Amino acid sequence: MESILTKKSHKFLETYLNNPAPTGYEWESQKIWMNYLKPYVDEFITDAYGTAVGVINPKADYKVVIEAHSDEISWYVNYISEKGLISVIRNGGSDHIIAPSKWVNIHTKKGLVKGVFGWPAIHTRLQGKEETPKIENITIDVGASTKEEVEKLGIHVGCVITYPDTFQVLNKNKFVCRALDNRIGGFMIAEVARLLKENKVELPFGLYITNSVQEEIGLRGAEMITQRLKPNVAIVTDVCHDTSTPMIDPKKQGDNTLGKGPVISYAPAVQQKLRDRIIETAEVKKIPFQRLASSRSTGTDTDAFAYSNGGVPSALISLPLKYMHTTVEMVHQEDVENVITLIYETIQNIKKGEDFSYFV
Numbered sequence: 421m422e423s424i425l426t427k428k429s430h431k432f433l434e435t436y437l438n439n440p441a442p443t444g445y446e447w448e449s450q451k452i453w454m455n456y457l458k459p460y461v462d463e464f465i466t467d468a469y470g471t472a473v474g475v476i477n478p479k480a481d482y483k484v485v486i487e488a489h490s491d492e493i494s495w496y497v498n499y500i501s502e503k504g505l506i507s508v509i510r511n512g513g514s515d516h517i518i519a520p521s522k523w524v525n526i527h528t529k530k531g532l533v534k535g536v537f538g539w540p541a542i543h544t545r546l547q548g549k550e551e552t553p554k555i556e557n558i559t560i561d562v563g564a565s566t567k568e569e570v571e572k573l574g575i576h577v578g579c580v581i582t583y584p585d586t587f588q589v590l591n592k593n594k595f596v597c598r599a600l601d602n603r604i605g606g607f608m609i610a611e612v613a614r615l616l617k618e619n620k621v622e623l624p625f626g627l628y629i630t631n632s633v634q635e636e637i638g639l640r641g642a643e644m645i646t647q648r649l650k651p652n653v654a655i656v657t658d659v660c661h662d663t664s665t666p667m668i669d670p671k672k673q674g675d676n677t678l679g680k681g682p683v684i685s686y687a688p689a690v691q692q693k694l695r696d697r698i699i700e701t702a703e704v705k706k707i708p709f710q711r712l713a714s715s716r717s718t719g720t721d722t723d724a725f726a727y728s729n730g731g732v733p734s735a736l737i738s739l740p741l742k743y744m745h746t747t748v749e750m751v752h753q754e755d756v757e758n759v760i761t762l763i764y765e766t767i768q769n770i771k772k773g774e775d776f777s778y779f780v
Contacts, residue, residue: 424615424757432456433587433607437597440525440582442494443512446470446633449490453606453631460613461629470633471645474613480626482773485654486612486763487642487721488605489635492598493745495581497526497560500571504564506535509555511580512636515745519558522747524581526562528574535562535581585747593753594678600741600749604756605657606631608739611760612767624772625652635721642724646732653694653733653770654725657759659751660685660712660738674712676740678752681708682759683738687718689726691733693776698735701766707758712738733776737762 436456441449450472454464461474472490493512500506506526520539525532538561539553551557560581564570587597595604609629616623628649632641635658646654663670664677676683684698702709717723718736726734739759742750 423753424760425611425753429611429614432610433595433604436607437587437599437603440494440527441490441492441599441603442527442580442582443491443634443636445527445580446490449603450631450633453490453610457610457613457629460610460617465628465648467644467648469641469644471641472631473645473649474629476613476616476627476629477623478626480624482625483628483649483651483653484625484767484770485628485630485646485649485651485725486609486767487630487632487654487656487725488609488658489602489633489641489721490606490631491633491636491641492582492601492603493636495524497575497577497579497581499577500567500575501559502567504562504566504570506560506562506570506575508558508560508581513745516553516555516558518746520553523584524560525584526560526575527580527582528576530574533562533573533575535560583747590750594750595753595756596748596750598747598749600751601659601744602635602657604659604739604751608657608756608760609763612764615760615764621768623767625770627767632721639721639724642721643728646725646728650729651725651732653774653776654722655694655698655735655737655763655766656720656722656725657737657739657763658720658722659741659744659749661744662740662742665742676710676712678740678742678750679754680710680740681755682762683710683712683740685712685714685718685722685736685738687714687722687736688716689718689723690735691726691776693778694733694735697769698737698762698766701769702762705761705765707762707765709758709762710740
């Protein structure tokens, strides 16, 4: 199958992923995203917290949203000891287990300061009584020996901390990076806009390509922007777990695997008629897909859109991903392309003014 991604697409993806966008500090990454999207939309909407929306047909009354979130998990400086060691708290769902021996970037007004999450050598730990990494015992070492030395570097309580790991391609078709959750989603919806423009597709409604902030701490950006946009329909894309890896039980987490296609969700927030339209589109266009059931919330921006403005028909198309909330998150290029294609084809299968209510 010929790839739908261009050299420009790949370059954008790498640049976009490598740029940090911790929750609450997404704006520089959003500027990269908007610059790429600019040739393919008519105008932009932004809000005070950094959510960015590219709009096609802004004067249309009927509004369809395709959405992803732009923020990545990170840490905050929470305490600086007299010996110059830094204790942290989470900004989003950062994993304390993977922290030891990782390099970090501490963001200060003086620029980036490098540091490492240190950990006691194996020789010094008591066999059978080893401490495991916990939020209470992991610390960052910036090479300073006093609190004053740390503060002279520009580091203070509240400085945000990210990992420097950059984009790689593994075995030709696996994309690996930190923060694929969910800047890969922002990439995919931007590619939908590109395909619409390049293929000269005329939509009978307004399309709002929405890259929300602050999903990782409770869907906050989506909560804000949906009230402003007041969409008629929302299709959200995020990542979900590849459950084929060790120590994950597919009976509990669902049975989804890299390379088998987009994952279409079943959940109370997912409107059935809209989901059926997505499935019909996948079947007609022969796009492979998988299914996932969520017993309560989806845990994604789908919930924020669905329960806003008196109820917005919303659906979720996920990208299977390995090793979520680590610095080596992994997705399959074919799945990425199939998510793009499924969204692209589905929005062309929505009619102007269509009412997805069960009572029409």
